[in-house]
Amino acid sequence: MTTFAELTTTGVSRATADLVEPADREALADAYRGLVDAGEPFLVIAGGSNTVVADEGFAGRVLRVSTRGIEREDDGDEVLLRVDAGESWSALVDRAVDDGLSGIEALAGIPGSVGAAPVQNIGAYGQELADVLERIELLEADTGEAVWLDADELGLGYRTSSLKRGEHRGLVLRVELRLRRVDGEAGAPVQYAQLAKALGVELGARVGVREQRDAVLALRASKGMVLDADDPDTRSTGSFFMNPIVHREFAIDLPADAPRFDAGVDDEGRELVKLSAAWLIDHAGVHRGTALPGSRAAISSKHTLAITNRGGATAEEVAQLARFVVARVVQEFGVILRPEANLIGIEV
Numbered sequence: 001m002t003t004f005a006e007l008t009t010t011g012v013s014r015a016t017a018d019l020v021e022p023a024d025r026e027a028l029a030d031a032y033r034g035l036v037d038a039g040e041p042f043l044v045i046a047g048g049s050n051t052v053v054a055d056e057g058f059a060g061r062v063l064r065v066s067t068r069g070i071e072r073e074d075d076g077d078e079v080l081l082r083v084d085a086g087e088s089w090s091a092l093v094d095r096a097v098d099d100g101l102s103g104i105e106a107l108a109g110i111p112g113s114v115g116a117a118p119v120q121n122i123g124a125y126g127q128e129l130a131d132v133l134e135r136i137e138l139l140e141a142d143t144g145e146a147v148w149l150d151a152d153e154l155g156l157g158y159r160t161s162s163l164k165r166g167e168h169r170g171l172v173l174r175v176e177l178r179l180r181r182v183d184g185e186a187g188a189p190v191q192y193a194q195l196a197k198a199l200g201v202e203l204g205a206r207v208g209v210r211e212q213r214d215a216v217l218a219l220r221a222s223k224g225m226v227l228d229a230d231d232p233d234t235r236s237t238g239s240f241f242m243n244p245i246v247h248r249e250f251a252i253d254l255p256a257d258a259p260r261f262d263a264g265v266d267d268e269g270r271e272l273v274k275l276s277a278a279w280l281i282d283h284a285g286v287h288r289g290t291a292l293p294g295s296r297a298a299i300s301s302k303h304t305l306a307i308t309n310r311g312g313a314t315a316e317e318v319a320q321l322a323r324f325v326v327a328r329v330v331q332e333f334g335v336i337l338r339p340e341a342n343l344i345g346i347e348v
């Protein structure tokens with residue numbers, strides 16, 4: 001019997017999962033079609049690093065994606081990697097780095113599976129999946145057919161995609177990435193100020209893929225953002241909240257030192273800016289290590305964006321702390337934080 005606590009990195013919910021875990025891609029596709037045809041609710045889970053399930057569990061079957069396989073196709077200076085959904089994302093980055101391939105070195109250490117990566121267009125330290133994603137193989141819920149969709153059909157944006165928004169319904173079977181072969185030469189430019197500082201280079205400079213990967217891993221570890229069984233700060237979903245995107249005129253009323261970054265324009269051409277959720281939380285008085293009285297859930301001791309399980313926490317304790325954070329930030333700044341994590345049976 002597997003509990004949701006065992007299936008997810010936050011490690012909450014002792015309810016057992018009615019689990020089906022097919023061994024290969026064909027069996028996975030068959031299982032998915034069967035679940036869709038049955039017409040009952042079901043849940044797809046892979047690494048469980050972006051999912052929190054209620055203490056009551058989930059009333060339906062749970063399809064776990066753990067299919068393996070990597071194909072490589074060389075195309076001049078570029079390399080296409082066609083990867084099964086259940087492969088580990090961070091292991092894939094390590095393999096690419098070992099093979100002298102560039103494009104995902106700053107995405108090192110992000111937990112979870114390759115198949116979930118397009119769902120929220122994973123990103124970190126100046127890179128995001130959209131930069132290298134060629135296409136995905138999607139088993140469509142409506143037709144039961146597996147189709148290849150190009151990256152530009154997926155409406156990829158900041159921590160979002162057509163999959164996450166429910167505009168495409170289906171199961172990601174494979175992901176195809178286009179990376180650049182650099183061998184011993186410098187890799188992708190460093191696109192994040194803190195990373196450039198850690199590497200001792202100017203923003204935009206190119207460094208070796210291994211060098212950039214290692215610097216990212218060190219920075220992530222210092223923030224509890226790489227899974228480590230000995231570090232309770234990593235018992236989380238990483239960032240629990242997304243950085244809010246607001247109209248520029250709204251942001252004018254925020255304190256001058258509140259970080260803000262250009263985020264394009266909305267459908268009506270109004271300018272948007274992205275705010276820092278970590279800054280808003282901290283400046284609303286919710287600091288690192290904050291826990292509600294008697295609760296075993298706490299803000300990470302290294303980072304205000306992560307809600308962590310300090311040992312034996314319930315999903316409800318995580319949810320209560322999340323609601324507290326949302327309430328404090330609304331009260332202080334009038335900004336509503338939205339969860340980045342996939343919450344099952346939990347209202348925040």
Ligand SMILES: Cc1cc2nc3c(=O)[nH]c(=O)nc-3n(C[C@H](O)[C@H](O)[C@H](O)COP(=O)(O)OP(=O)(O)OC[C@H]3O[C@@H](n4cnc5c(N)ncnc54)[C@H](O)[C@@H]3O)c2cc1C
Nearest residue numbers: 046047048049050051112113115116122123124172237238
């Ligand atoms: C310590 C830590 C640090 C993190 N840092 C980052 C970061 O820097 N950047 C970032 O973007 N994210 C980060 N995350 C979040 C998380 O790692 C990513 O969102 C990851 O892609 C989730 O993968 P998973 O396999 O664990 O997904 P799960 O939690 O298993 O699933 C997430 C969602 O994807 C769906 N899904 C899973 N597999 C498939 C599939 N094959 N087809 C269709 N839908 C599917 C699920 O139904 C669910 O809705 C972090 C998490 C942790 C714990």
